[in-house]
Structure formats: C-alpha cells, structure tokens
Amino acid sequence: MNAExxxxxxxxxxxxxxxxxxxxxxxxxxxxxxxxRAKLRNEWASRIRDAHLLExxxxxxxxxxxxxxxxxxxxxxxxxxxxxxxHYARDLSERxxxxxxxxxEVVGIVLLLRDVLARSLFEKYQRDFALLNxxxxxxxPAANRIANTVAVSFVDERERVIRQxxxxxxxxxxxxxxxxxxxxxxxxxxxxxxxxxxxxxxxxLSGIRTHRAKVVVIDITGAPDVDETVANHLVQTxxxxxxxxxxxxxxxxxxxxxxxxxxxxxxxxKMNTIGDLQGGLxxxxxxxxxxxxxxxxxxxx
Amino acid sequence: xxxGPALVSILRQGDTLVASVHTALDDxxxxxxxxxxxRQIGEHRARGIIIDVAALDxxxxxxxxxxxxxxxxxxxxxxxxxxxxxxxxxxFAMVCLGMDMGEVPTALDLEExxxxxxxxxxxxxxxx
Amino acid sequence: MSTARATNEPQxxxxxADVAALIPMLRRIVAARIGQHPAAEDLVQETLLRVLxxxxxxxxxxxxxxxxxxxxxxxxxxxxxxxxxxxxQHRIHDPSEPDEAEEVVVxxxxxxxITEALRRLTDREREVLLAHEVSGRATQSLAEETGxxxxxxxxxxxxxxxxxxxxYLLALERTEPPTDRCRAVLMALSSADRRRQREVDAARHLLxxxxxxxLSQPLLGRGPVRDNEIHVPISADPDIVAARSAAREMAVRAxxxxxxxxxxxxxxxxxxxxIVRFASTGEVTVELLEQPRPGIRVVARDTGPGIAxxxxxxxxxxxxxxxxxxxxxxxxxxMDEFNIVSETGHGTTVSMTKWFDTKGRG
Numbered sequence: 005m006n007a008e009x010x011x012x013x014x015x016x017x018x019x020x021x022x023x024x025x026x027x028x029x030x031x032x033x034x035x036x037x038x039x040x041r042a043k044l045r046n047e048w049a050s051r052i053r054d055a056h057l058l059e060x061x062x063x064x065x066x067x068x069x070x071x072x073x074x075x076x077x078x079x080x081x082x083x084x085x086x087x088x089x090x091h092y093a094r095d096l097s098e099r100x101x102x103x104x105x106x107x108x109e110v111v112g113i114v115l116l117l118r119d120v121l122a123r124s125l126f127e128k129y130q131r132d133f134a135l136l137n138x139x140x141x142x143x144x145p146a147a148n149r150i151a152n153t154v155a156v157s158f159v160d161e162r163e164r165v166i167r168q169x170x171x172x173x174x175x176x177x178x179x180x181x182x183x184x185x186x187x188x189x190x191x192x193x194x195x196x197x198x199x200x201x202x203x204x205x206x207x208x209l210s211g212i213r214t215h216r217a218k219v220v221v222i223d224i225t226g227a228p229d230v231d232e233t234v235a236n237h238l239v240q241t242x243x244x245x246x247x248x249x250x251x252x253x254x255x256x257x258x259x260x261x262x263x264x265x266x267x268x269x270x271x272x273x274k275m276n277t278i279g280d281l282q283g284g285l286x287x288x289x290x291x292x293x294x295x296x297x298x299x300x301x302x303x304x305x
Numbered sequence: 306x307x308x309g310p311a312l313v314s315i316l317r318q319g320d321t322l323v324a325s326v327h328t329a330l331d332d333x334x335x336x337x338x339x340x341x342x343x344r345q346i347g348e349h350r351a352r353g354i355i356i357d358v359a360a361l362d363x364x365x366x367x368x369x370x371x372x373x374x375x376x377x378x379x380x381x382x383x384x385x386x387x388x389x390x391x392x393x394x395x396x397f398a399m400v401c402l403g404m405d406m407g408e409v410p411t412a413l414d415l416e417e418x419x420x421x422x423x424x425x426x427x428x429x430x431x432x433x
Numbered sequence: 434m435s436t437a438r439a440t441n442e443p444q445x446x447x448x449x450a451d452v453a454a455l456i457p458m459l460r461r462i463v464a465a466r467i468g469q470h471p472a473a474e475d476l477v478q479e480t481l482l483r484v485l486x487x488x489x490x491x492x493x494x495x496x497x498x499x500x501x502x503x504x505x506x507x508x509x510x511x512x513x514x515x516x517x518x519x520x521x522q523h524r525i526h527d528p529s530e531p532d533e534a535e536e537v538v539v540x541x542x543x544x545x546x547i548t549e550a551l552r553r554l555t556d557r558e559r560e561v562l563l564a565h566e567v568s569g570r571a572t573q574s575l576a577e578e579t580g581x582x583x584x585x586x587x588x589x590x591x592x593x594x595x596x597x598x599x600x601y602l603l604a605l606e607r608t609e610p611p612t613d614r615c616r617a618v619l620m621a622l623s624s625a626d627r628r629r630q631r632e633v634d635a636a637r638h639l640l641x642x643x644x645x646x647x648l649s650q651p652l653l654g655r656g657p658v659r660d661n662e663i664h665v666p667i668s669a670d671p672d673i674v675a676a677r678s679a680a681r682e683m684a685v686r687a688x689x690x691x692x693x694x695x696x697x698x699x700x701x702x703x704x705x706x707x708i709v710r711f712a713s714t715g716e717v718t719v720e721l722l723e724q725p726r727p728g729i730r731v732v733a734r735d736t737g738p739g740i741a742x743x744x745x746x747x748x749x750x751x752x753x754x755x756x757x758x759x760x761x762x763x764x765x766x767x768m769d770e771f772n773i774v775s776e777t778g779h780g781t782t783v784s785m786t787k788w789f790d791t792k793g794r795g
Contacts, residue, residue, distance in 0.1 A: 206692055209393030216413055243405055244396040249389070249412035329678075331670040332706070363677060363695060365702040366760055394695035402699055402763035 029142040034082045036128060037121060045074045048113075048120045057112045060103040069096060070113075077117060081146050086153045093157035101158075101165050110158045111151065118147040180211035186218040187288050188250075189281075193226035201237040208241060212250045219288040220245055223281045225256025235264045242275060251291055252276060255284035313338045315345055321353040321422060322346065322384075323415065327360050335371045343378050351384050353422040357415055359390030369404035376409040385425060387411065389418035450597035452485050453547040454566030455500045462504050472511060478540035480504040497569075543605065550600035558593045565590055595624035602648045614638055615645050622652040636664075637782065640715060640736050661721035667708045667735075668715075676705040676717040683719045684729050688789050697729060697787050700767040703760040704733040704783045712737020712780060727789035728769075734782045740775040747773070 037044065049070050052058060058066060073096075076089045097110070125143060129136035181189045190208050212220065222241070224230075230238065242252045254277045257265075265272060278284040312334055315324045324342050346354065356372060358364065364372075376386035389412045391399070399405070412418040459477045467473055480503050484496065491499050551559060564570045565586075572583040572590070579586075599619045603610065610616055618638045621629040630636070639646045663683060665676040677698040684697050701717065708715035715735030722728040740746050747762050761783075765771040768785040775781040 202692075205397060206393070209397060213393055213413065216417075218413075218417075240397065240400040243400040244393070247391045247396040247399060247406060247411050248393065249410075249417055329674050331674045332709075333670045362681075363698045363702055365699050365706070366763060367702075367706060392695075394692040397692050398695040398699040398767060401696060401766045402703070403766070404763070 029139055037078045048117050051116045052113050057109045080150050089153055090157055093154045094161050097158045097161035101162055111155045114151045114154045180207050182215045188217040188220045191223045196227055196230055196234045198233050201234045205241045212248050217250050219251050219291050221253045221284045221288050223255045230261055232268050235268055239270050253278055253284045253287050255281045317349050320351055322351045323355045325357040332367050339371055339375050346379055346382055346384055354379050354384050354386040355418040356388050357390045364395050364399050366404055373407055387418040387421050389414050450594040451496050452481055459504050466508055476507050480507050546601050546604040549604035550597050553600040562593050598623045618645055622649050637734050663719045665717045667705050667717055673705040677701040680719045683721055687721055687727050687729055696767040700764040701731055703764040707760050708735040728786055730786045732784045736780040739777040739779055739781055741777055743773055743775050
C-alpha cells in the first residue's frame with residue numbers, strides 16, 4: 005500500500021476503521037507514544053495549564069485524568085476501536101460536568117494532546133520526510149476521530165445531565181408531601197416567580213383532593229423573597245384551600261415577606277402563621293387531633 | 306325544573322338535608338334552587354344542610370352569593386350549612402374573582418360534610 | 434361563448450351582481466331554444482335563483498358555465514314536466530304544481546331590485562362590471578384600457594360586487610338606511626373584510642341597527658368560513674351559561690387546560706351577566722387567537738345605558754347591583770388582558786384576552 009492509496013482511502017472513508025489506513029505505520033506510532041508516555045503526558049499537562057483549561061480540577065485529579073486520557077488515546081490508535089474511549093469519555097464527563105467544566109475545555113484538551121503528539125512525531129521523523137508524511141496521514145484521521153468522539157460523548161452527557169436536572173427541578177418545584185393521613189406539607193424552596201407559584205397552587209389544590217387533606221402546612225422558610233404578585237398568589241392559594249375544606253398553616257414567614265403581605269393589604273391575623281416548620285407540624289397535629297379529643301369528651305358525656 | 310332530568314336533588318337524611326347540584330345552573334335555576342331548598346328546610350325542620358356543588362364547573366359571583374344567602378337564611382332558621390365538593394380549579398377561580406364563602410363552612414366532599422355536621426352535633430349535645 | 438376567459442381570472446368571489454349580469458346571456462340562450470314561449474322569462478328567473486343558491490359552491494370564474502348548464506337543465510325539466518303533464522292529463526290533481534303566481538311576483542321583485550341596484554352604481558363601476566361579466570372581457574384587457582393592473586381591476590370588481598349586493602338588498606327592502614354608518618357596515622360585511630369590519634365596529638352596529646341586523650343575514654356567511662369565532666347572543670339567563678360553555682370549548686381547542694379554563698369561563702360568566710342585568714341584550718364573541726401567540730379573546734358588547742364611571746366600576750367593592758360589584762374587577766383578575774369602553778346611552782364593550790403560554794404574565 006503506497007502513500008497515495010492511503011490518502012485516497014482516508015478521503016473516501018473518513019470514519020472507516022483506523023487499522024485499514026495505518027496497517028504498518030500505526031504500530032510504529034503506538035510504540036513511539038508508549039515509549040515516551042511520561043514525557044509527552046507531562047508536556048500535555050503543562051500545555052493544559054498554560055491554556056487555563058480544566059481549572060476546576062485539582063493537580064492530582066489532572067494527573068490521574070490526563071494519564072487515563074493519554075492511555076485511552078493510544079489504545080484507540082492501536083486498536084482502531086473508539087468504544088473504550090467512548091465509555092471513558094462519558095464517565096469522565098459525568099464526573100466533571102457537575103464541576104462546571106465546559107465543552108470548549110474538553111475539546112480544547114483533546115486538541116492539545118493531538119498537537120503535542122503530532123509535534124513529537126515531527127521531531128522523530130523530520131529527517132525522513134516521506135515517512136513523516138505517511139505517519140501523519142495515518143495519525144491525523146485517527147486523532148480527529150478521537151477528538152470527535154470525546155466531544156460528542158461530552159455533549160451527549162451534558163444534555164442528559166441537563167435533562168435530568170430539569171426533571172428534578174420540575175419535581176422539586178412542586179413537592180406536595182403527604183406527611184401523614186390528611187396532612188400535606190408544601191415546602192417552597194427557591195425563587196418563586198408567578199409561573200412557579202401557579203404550578204404550586206394547582207399541585208397543592210389537586211393534592212388536597214387526592215390525599216383528602218384536612219390540613220396543609222406551607223413552609224416558606226426556603227423562599228428568599230416574594231414580590232407582590234406572588235404574595236397575592238400565596239394568599240389566593242390559602243383561600244382556595246379553605247374553600248376545599250382544608251386549613252392552611254404558614255410557617256417560616258420572614259419579616260420581609262410578612263411586610264410584603266401587609267403592604268398588599270393581607271390581614272395577617274386571618275392567616276394561621278407559625279414561626280417554624282416544627283411548630284407548624286405540631287399545630288397541624290393539634291388541628292387533626294382536635295376533633296378526636298373532643299369526640300372522646302362527647303362520648304364520655 | 307319539573308320537566309326533564311332533575312337539575313338538583315334534595316334528599317332528607319334524619320334532620321339533615323343533602324342537596325346535590327347535578328349540572329351547571331343558570332341564574333334563574335339557581336334562584337329556584339334556593340327557594341326549593343329554603344322551603345324544604347322549613348318543612349323538614351332540618352338542622353344541617355349539605356350542598357354538594359361538585360358538578361359545578363363554574364361558581365361565579367352570582368352562584369357564590371346565592372350559596373351564601375342560602376346558608377344565611379338557613380342559619381336564621383337554626384340550620385347549619387356546609388358547602389362541599391368545590392373543585393380545585395373552581396376554588397382557585399372563585400378566589401381570583403374575589404369571592405369566598407365567608408363564615409360558611411366548606412368540606413372536601415359529602416362524606417366530610419356529614420362528618421363535620423355530626424361532630425358539630427356531638428359538640429352541641431355535650432353542652433346540653 | 435366567453436367561457437374561456439374564466440381560467441385566467443384572479444381570485445374573485447361571485448355574488449348577486451355576477452348573477453344579475455348573467456341575465457342577458459340566459460335570455461339569449463332560452464330564446465334560442467324555445468323562442469317566445471310564455472315561460473321563457475320564468476326559466477331565466479328559475480335559473481338565476483338556482484345559480485344564486487349554489488353561488489357559494491361555484492369556483493371563481495365558473496359562474497357562467499354553471500349558469501349555462503343550469504339553464505339547459507331547467508329547460509329540460511320543463512320539457513319533461515310538459516311531457517309528464519301530457520301523460521297525466523287524465524288525473525285531476527297535480528301535486529307538483531308550484532305556487533306560480535307568488536313565485537313570479539317574487540322573481541320580478543328580485544329582478545327589479547337588481548336593476549335598481551345596478552342603477553345606483555357609478556357609471557364607471559357599472560361599465561367595468563358589465564364589460565367583465567356580460568361582454569366577458571378579461572381583467573387584463575380592462576386594465577390595459579385604463580393603464581391599471583389586472584389585480585387592481587379585480588379588486589375594483591370585487592368592491593363593485595360588494596356594493597351591488599348591498600344596494601340590491603336595500604332596493605329589495607325599498608328602504609334607505611337610517612344612519613350614515615349603515616352603508617359602511619354593510620359594505621364591510623358584503624366584502625367580507627374583517628379589518629374593515631373592526632374599523633367600523635360592525636358587530637356593535639348590528640346590535641344597534643335593526644335594519645342592518647336583518648339585511649346583514651345573507652351577507653354574514655360571506656368570506657372564508659371561520660370556525661375560530663363564535664357569536665353568542667345574550668338576552669336571558671341561559672345565555673350566560675351558553676356563553677361560558679362556548680368559551681370553554683374554544684379554549685380547549687386552543688390547548689387550554691385546568692385552572693385556566695375555569696378562570697376563563699368564570700370571567701365570561703361575569704361579563705355576560707352584566708349584559709343580562711344592565712343592558713338586557715348584547716352579544717359575546719369568543720375568538721381563537723393565533724397571533725401574536727395562541728390565546729382566546731372574549732368581546733362582550735351591549736347596547737345598554739353604559740357605565741358612567743368606568744374607573745370606579747373597576748374598583749373592588751363598587752357596584753350597581755346587589756351591593757357587590759365584583760363582576761368587572763374579578764373578570765379582570767381572571768384574564769391576562771382587560772379593556773373596557775363604555776359610552777353613556779350607547780352601551781359597553783368589554784374586551785378581554787387570556788394567553789395560552791403563561792410566560793410573560795405579570
């Protein structure tokens with residue numbers, strides 16, 4: 005197989021099995037990269053530092069991950085199969101995405117490795133230009149394919165994580181928790197905009213029906229602040245719950261929110277507010293137990 | 306209300322009247338319902354009234370006021386009224402509209418309404 | 434025969450005018466077949482009625498061929514009738530005998546109304562209309578004559594037909610419209626121009642003007658059929674329920690669900706009730722919106738006494754009815770947009786919108 009042939013095949017089957025295009029040359033290449041593993045990996049790591057990539061990782065983590073990437077990289081060149089690399093890339097992505105690593109960083113480090121290795125090949129073969137050409141012809145498509153694989157794995161993983169987070173947030177944003185029979189807790193966590201407030205209300209009201217709730221504790225300890233629209237909404241939710249026969253206890257009312265409620269003309273004395281969730285739950289049990297106690301009295305008389 | 310399927314049924318259970326609204330009522334039908342119910346409160350000397358509005362897909366200002374005035378009249382005649390079955394969407398729309406049931410007790414459904422009345426009666430008899 | 438021109442005409446809808454324009458041609462055809470037969474003119478009128486009735490189903494430009502086919506059928510029917518009459522002469526009673534005298538009177542009234550309507554057009558309008566419909570001249574050739582474009586001529590023809598329809602209806606009633614606005618409103622309806630109808634507030638005028646309400650009946654169906662708009666006349670209690678059901682159905686089609694549906698229906702209930710209580714008659718229009726985003730617009734119009742102080746009526750607690758005036762402010766809270774225009778002595782229009790996508794809500 006001559007160089008021209010190799011070239012043609014590369015153009016024809018860009019993503020074809022690597023072993024085809026690098027039959028004799030790739031083993032040589034792989035041997036070289038194995039031999040100089042420590043030196044090349046260090047060089048790569050320092051280039052990554054210079055480019056300020058992956059700064060979310062500790063030096064130890066960097067050392068461990070770059071070694072793994074390097075070994076995987078060489079393995080792809082050797083076997084022509086990206087499967088192992090794919091798995092590793094996904095794994096890695098899963099670990100680093102929560103740390104806020106961006107796509108350009110991941111693509112960046114892979115391209116840096118490609119350059120570092122290409123330079124070393126230049127150095128080694130610079131005296132034999134024809135051989136260098138052949139080596140690069142074998143190396144480049146494999147290297148591009150690796151970069152591609154890593155980038156795609158990362159983006160896929162990122163999308164999956166984002167979807168998962170969105171679902172989690174959606175669930176979290178409407179957590180109507182049945183604590184015990186006839187008692188629901190609605191902890192409001194995070195910023196309440198009017199759209200989320202609407203969702204909460206719909207969820208709570210249908211929750212009252214499904215769980216046949218008699219008492220609802222709305223805990224707003226986790227809500228930093230509410231504007232007037234949302235405060236209004238909160239009041240409407242309390243009133244609507246009452247129309248469905250459920251009593252509402254509000255806990256964790258911050259002075260700021262209390263002020264907002266007063267500003268929009270809410271009569272706080274008509275709202276059952278208790279300092280903290282614990283107190284709210286005790287009050288709820290009292291409300292639920294209240295009937296029982298009285299019944300006992302009734303029966304006894 | 307005498308022709309076709311009944312829009313409202315009023316059943317007597319001991320000294321409790323259970324009025325179930327079966328379909329959306331227009332204003333005149335609502336008023337007729339009020340008259341029928343009030344008349345029966347007197348006839349049966351009812352002590353408790355349950356109005357089941359689960360079938361109403363809208364409770365607007367007129368319906369709210371009518372329900373409240375039924376409860377007021379009933380109270381003057383010595384009966385307690387419980388409104389039951391207000392649907393979640395309806396409850397929210399009522400609140401947005403600015404309507405509420407005032408001092409009229411509400412309960413989730415018929416069962417809860419009956420439980421409320423029997424509890425109340427228990428309290429009453431414990432005093433007597 | 435001038436049917437060949439039909440194909441290169443821009444989109445035009447037919448109308449009483451087109452039908453009227455067919456008269457001379459139909460007379461020629463009938464005369465050619467049955468000469469001075471006493472029923473000749475009846476056949477022409479019969480054809481006109483059939484064409485008029487079928488007009489909405491006829492492809493633009495195909496009116497003439499349709500009329501020709503119809504007049505042949507009508508003649509054939511007459512011959513068959515004559516034939517059957519001959520065979521059935523021994524029977525005393527012929528059930529198929531039409532109430533001829535009355536029909537003839539009606540037909541001649543219609544014809545004179547069309548003549549009168551044609552007379553009321555300007556010379557230029559009549560000239561172009563007749564050149565196009567009777568002499569069969571294409572819009573292109575008419576355009577060249579006046580240095581205009583085919584589209585402009587077609588648009589002019591469309592306006593002329595719309596006018597002819599209006600004038601025909603007025604002539605048939607032998608009446609002049611009572612207000613200055615009537616013709617503008619009827620024109621807007623006749624030309625099926627929704628934008629213009631809104632500009633002249635046609636819906637409100639039809640509530641106020643009995644004549645136009647009556648005359649507009651045959652005009653209302655004009656234009657592309659729109660199933661994204663419902664009109665509910667409001668005059669009594671059951672109409673309130675009908676209006677809110679209509680709104681709910683429309684909203685379900687727009688993709689609304691859950692609390693939004695109930696909020697919309699409740700708001701409609703309130704504004705419809707205001708009509709019944711304060712104005713006694715009016716209408717509620719429910720319209721499906723696509724632009725700028727999916728939603729439902731509800732317009733409640735009445736011809737009642739109007740609200741003297743709209744701002745106060747929108748304040749919570751103010752009312753002219755049973756001490757609680759929650760209708761308007763409540764409806765406003767239930768909807769995303771709310772607008773009210775009221776003129777003392779003239780009536781009130783409440784327009785309110787609920788958007789399907791909840792983003793951007795205040």
